[in-house]
Amino acid sequence: MIKTKLSIPRDTLLKAFRLMATAKTMTEVYEDNFKFVSKYVHATSRGHEALQLALALQLLPQDWVSPYYRDESILLGIGMRPYDLMLQLMAKRDDPFSGGRSYYSHPSLNDPDKPKIPHQSSATGMQAIPTTGVAMGIQYKEKHGLSPNYGKDKPIVVCSFGDASITEGEVAEAFQMAALKQFPIMYLVQDNGWDISANAAETRAQDAAEYAKGFHGIEVRRLDGSDFFACYHGFQEVIDTMRRERRPFLVHAHVPLLNHHTSGVRKEWYRDDLDIHEDKDPYPIFRQQLLDSGISEKKLKELEAEARETVLADFNAARAAEDPRPEDLFTHDFAPTPVIEEKGTREPAGGAPIVMVDCALHAVEELMRQHPECLLYGQDVGGRLGGVFREAATLAHKFGDDRVFNTPIQEAFIVGSTVGMSAVGLKPIVEVQFADYIWPALNQLFTEVSRSCYLSNGKWPVSMVLRVPIGAYGSGGLIIQQA
Numbered sequence: 114m115i116k117t118k119l120s121i122p123r124d125t126l127l128k129a130f131r132l133m134a135t136a137k138t139m140t141e142v143y144e145d146n147f148k149f150v151s152k153y154v155h156a157t158s159r160g161h162e163a164l165q166l167a168l169a170l171q172l173l174p175q176d177w178v179s180p181y182y183r184d185e186s187i188l189l190g191i192g193m194r195p196y197d198l199m200l201q202l203m204a205k206r207d208d209p210f211s212g213g214r215s216y217y218s219h220p221s222l223n224d225p226d227k228p229k230i231p232h233q234s235s236a237t238g239m240q241a242i243p244t245t246g247v248a249m250g251i252q253y254k255e256k257h258g259l260s261p262n263y264g265k266d267k268p269i270v271v272c273s274f275g276d277a278s279i280t281e282g283e284v285a286e287a288f289q290m291a292a293l294k295q296f297p298i299m300y301l302v303q304d305n306g307w308d309i310s311a312n313a314a315e316t317r318a319q320d321a322a323e324y325a326k327g328f329h330g331i332e333v334r335r336l337d338g339s340d341f342f343a344c345y346h347g348f349q350e351v352i353d354t355m356r357r358e359r360r361p362f363l364v365h366a367h368v369p370l371l372n373h374h375t376s377g378v379r380k381e382w383y384r385d386d387l388d389i390h391e392d393k394d395p396y397p398i399f400r401q402q403l404l405d406s407g408i409s410e411k412k413l414k415e416l417e418a419e420a421r422e423t424v425l426a427d428f429n430a431a432r433a434a435e436d437p438r439p440e441d442l443f444t445h446d447f448a449p450t451p452v453i454e455e456k457g458t459r460e461p462a463g464g465a466p467i468v469m470v471d472c473a474l475h476a477v478e479e480l481m482r483q484h485p486e487c488l489l490y491g492q493d494v495g496g497r498l499g500g501v502f503r504e505a506a507t508l509a510h511k512f513g514d515d516r517v518f519n520t521p522i523q524e525a526f527i528v529g530s531t532v533g534m535s536a537v538g539l540k541p542i543v544e545v546q547f548a549d550y551i552w553p554a555l556n557q558l559f560t561e562v563s564r565s566c567y568l569s570n571g572k573w574p575v576s577m578v579l580r581v582p583i584g585a586y587g588s589g590g591l592i593i594q595q596a
C-alpha cells in the first residue's frame with residue numbers, strides 16, 4: 114500500500130493510471146486518423162474513464178457486465194487490449210466480440226478469465242432486460258443448487274447505461290423485476306447530461322437516481338464520476354454488499370463528456386458547455402491525486418509513454434489485420450441443434466386423441482422433469498390458475514413456485530429476459546398470454562433474442578421456447594385475438 118487518503122493498493126493505482134492514459138491516447142489516435150477510422154462510427158469513453166476503470170478493476174471472472182457503446186474503459190479494465198478493441202473499430206475478422214459484425218465498443222465476451230458480456234444490440238437502453246435476465250438466472254441457479262460454489266465471491270451483474278437511455282420504457286420493466294425479485298444487479302448510470310444533442314432539461318423530469326427511488330427495493334448511490342478514488346471506494350462498498358446480500362443497486366454518477374458524441378456527431382456543432390466539462394476531466398484530477406499520494410512525476414511519465422507506445426503499435430497491427438471473408442457472412446446464424454430427426458410414433462396404437470393444449474402441457478412437464486435448468490414464466494401461469502387456458506395447470510404444484518411463476522404484465526421483459534437466462538445456462542419457456550399482445554415483446558424478440566447468436570459470432574445462442582396462444586376461446590378470435 115502507498116500512503117493515500119483512501120488506501121488503494123499501489124499496483125491498482127498504477128494500473129488504473131496506465132489504462133486511463135491508454136484510453137485517452139486511443140481517443141487522440143482515432144482523432145489523428147479520423148478519415149480512416151470514421152469509416153465505421155465510434156464513440157469513446159473520454160471523460161467517463163475514471164468511473165469505468167474504478168468499476169472494471171473490481172470485477173471478477175464469475176461476474177457479468179453489459180457495457181454500453183461508451184464503455185471502452187470498462188473493456189480495458191477487465192483485461193481487453195487496445196488491439197482487441199481496434200479490431201472491432203476497423204470491423205476486422207478477428208474482432209473478439211463480433212467477428213467484425215458490430216461496430217466499436219459493442220462487445221460480447223465469454224472468456225474464462227474475464228467477466229462475461231452477453232450480447233446487446235445498439236438500441237440504447239434495450240440491454241436492461243437481457244442483462245436483468247442474467248441476474249434473474251443467477252438467482253434461480255443459486256436457489257436451485259445449480260450454481261458453482263464461489264464462496265464469499267458470489268457473482269454480480271452490472272448493467273451500464275448513458276443517462277438519456279433511462280427514459281426508454283423497457284428500462285422500467287427491468288427495474289420493476291429487479292426491485293420486486295431482488296436480483297443481484299447494479300444499474301450504473303453515467304450522466305454526462307447529454308442525449309445526442311438534446312440535453313437533460315429537455316428530456317427528463319428527474320435523473321436516474323431520483324427515478325430509481327420509485328422502485329422500492331433498489332438501493333441508490335451517487336458518485337462523483339471525475340474522482341477515481343471516490344468511485345473506487347463507492348463501488349467497493351456496493352459490490353461487497355451485493356456479493357453478500359444479493360440485492361439490486363443503482364449507481365448514478367455525473368461525468369463530463371469530453372470527446373464527440375460519436376465520430377459522426379461532432380462536439381463543435383452544438384456543444385456550449387465544453388469549458389465546464391473540461392474542468393471535470395478525470396485525467397488531470399487523478400494525475401494530481403497520484404502525485405499528492407507520493408507517486409513520482411517520472412513514474413507517471415513512464416506509464417504515459419508506455420500507453421502511447423502500446424496504442425500506436427496496436428493501431429498499426431489492427432490496421433494490418435485480416436478483413437472478414439465473404440463466406441464469414443453465413444456463419445453462426447443459428448446454433449446447431451442436437452435434434453435433427455423425428456423419433457417415436459405420432460399416433461401410437463390404442464392411444465386416445467388429446468387436444469393440442471394438453472399435448473403441450475405434457476411436453477413441458479417432460480422437459481421440466483428431465484432438465485432442472487428448465488423453468489416456465491409468464492402472465493397467470495403460476496399455481497393459482499395455471500394459465501388462462503389452463504395450459505400450465507398443475508405445473509407450479511409439481512415443480513414449485515420458483516420454477517413456474519407469474520410475471521407482471523410486461524411482455525418485453527418476459528421475452529427479452531431469456532437472452533440473459535439462456536446465457537447463464539438455463540432453458541426458459543416463456544409465455545405471451547395472447548397473440549394480440551406479442552407486439553410489446555417484438556423489439557426484444559427481433560433486436561436481442563434473434564440476433565444474439567449471430568452478432569456475438571456464435572458465443573451467445575439463445576435457447577428459449579416462446580408459447581403464444583392464438584385463435585382460442587371459440588369465436589373469441591374476433592374480439593380478442595385480432596384474428
Ligand SMILES: Cc1ncc(C[n+]2csc(CCOP(=O)(O)OP(=O)(O)O)c2C)c(N)n1
Pocket residue numbers: 183235236237238274275276277278279305307308309374
Ligand atoms: C433505441 C434507440 N434509439 C435511438 C438511438 C440513437 N442514439 C444513439 S446514442 C443516443 C443518445 C444516448 O445518450 P446517453 O444514453 O445519455 O449516452 P451518451 O452517449 O450520452 O453516453 C441516441 C439517441 C439508439 N441507439 N437506440
Ligand SMILES: [Mg+2]
Pocket residue numbers: 275276277303304305306307308
Ligand atoms: Mg448522456
